[in-house]
Amino acid sequence: MPREPKAFQPRSDLSERIDKLFSARRTAAVCALVGGRGVGKTHLAAAYARRCIERGVPVAWLHAETVDQLHGSVDQLATEAGLRNDADDPATVARKVRAWLQERREPYLVVFDNATDPDLLAPLLPSHGRARVLITTNDHSFERLATMVAVEEFTEAEAVKYLRTRVGADDGGFRSLAEELDRLPLALGIAAAALVGPPRLSCESYLGRLHATPIEVLLARPRGEPYPTGVAQAIMLSVGQTGPEAARLLGELSVLSTSGVGFELLGPQAEPALAELGARSLVTFSRSDTTAFVHRLVRRAVRDQAGRDRTLAELIETAGQRLCVAVEDVSDQDTWRKFPMIMAVAEHGAALWEAVEQVPEGEFAHMRAAAELVLRVRHVVASHLVYLNDGLRAVPVAEAVVRGREWLLGAEHPDTLAALHTLAHAFEYAGQVMKAAALYQRVAADRARVLGDDHPDTLWSRAWWPSRTRWEAGRRRRCR
Secondary structure (H helix, E strand, O other), X not given: OEOOOOOOOOOHHXXXXXXXXXXXXXXXXXXXXXXOOOOXXXXXXXXXXXHHHHOOOOEEEEEOOOHHHHHHXXXXXXXXXXOOOOOOOHHHXXXXXXXXXXXXOOOEEEEEEEEOOHHHHXXXXXXXXXXXXXXXXXXXXXXXXXXXXXXXXXXXXXXXXXXXXXXXXOOOOHXXXXXXXXXXXXXXXXXXXXXXXXXXXXXXXHHXXXXXXXXXXXXXXXXXXOOOHHHHHHHXXXXXXXXXXXXXXXXXXXXXXXXXXXXXXXXXXXXXXXXXXXXXXXXXXXXXXXXXXXXHHHHHHHHHHHHHHXXXXXXXXXXXXXXXXXXXXXOHHHOOOXXXXXXXXXXXXXXXXXXXXXXXXXXXXXXXXXXXHHHHHHHHHHHHHHHOOOHHHHHHHHHHHHXXXXXXXXXXXXXXXXXXXXXXXXXXXXXXXHHHHHXXXXXXXXXXXHHOOOOHHHHHHHHHHHHHHHHHHHHHHHHO
């Protein structure tokens, strides 16, 4: 959950609407804060969640932008609540969580942050009970699941009040600056950080620098909501004034998962750069000071610039190296203790691969090394999950690695065959023994043809598939 930002404007009218909606219902209520990017939906939800915690109401903060994020968040909630068994797939976990929420006799708040797909959330929403659900989204199609509360940019009075509180004495330019930035809270936060300095700037000086900041490609226009030039300029002006270490770290954070990057992965050496990015309002931090977040508009501006500069592959590779060091250093004996970090790496690996896949085909040549590194990270994650006998979590990761390596390296490359062997392991521990046996046999034959009959990898595969086939045959005889 994000911590409260400096000079936070509570926007009491919106908070009162949420309170009124939730208090008017004796059964489960679902509310959606809906609005464009950068209007402050997440911080409003976080403020409401903090008030719940102060009243003794438990809160679950779940990331819901992608399928992987949602499943991961719900899986973690189910694990912490003692609901999940090793054999539970995501649909079973969702049913258990929903039933648990409906059976609760005490108040409980669930926040789904940055939700994008109503169909993904629908199976999780309680139909009765004392649980309350708060959704943040920019998609109006959530109106079929929730009562909508529109969140818009600051009013002029709110924008000026924010700047006056954050910056200090008004130099007479706050209204002009607010209108230039379309009163968007995200842009105002970045501008205010620049005004505070060091060096401290007047509004006139800042606007001069803002207008001089070239923006080659404006941020994309989602669902008919244009972002004014000033927003992109404010972001890139601030990014351009950061030091080289902070700029590199911001680039890494911008290609990793939107659910935030834990300090455990960043390490103590990143603290000065994080402090600089936080001071410029380019990065925010969790309430527990364990996670760094980059807003989606900032991410997009940074990634777009990296694409134009042809440095996106370097960012992905650097981030992949960070993940690789973290996950490869985990010994077998330490796998369970490091399980939360391993699952975080799994999510970040998926985000990096998504960034790889978005690169135009004509520009992919310089991305190849980065792509191979990302697949290596995901393969190590799958191997750790197999070591824990967690086939259900391992299968989708291993399948993604196989698909990626077949596309990148070819079906008979030794690394692809290694990924297939890991997938066979995952199938085995997921209870899909016939699939596992067939895949072990296929990999053994392919390795013999590609690597030779006496290669250690060939012998290893041959040692696996006959025993698995015999075990399954014996099991079927016992069943008859």
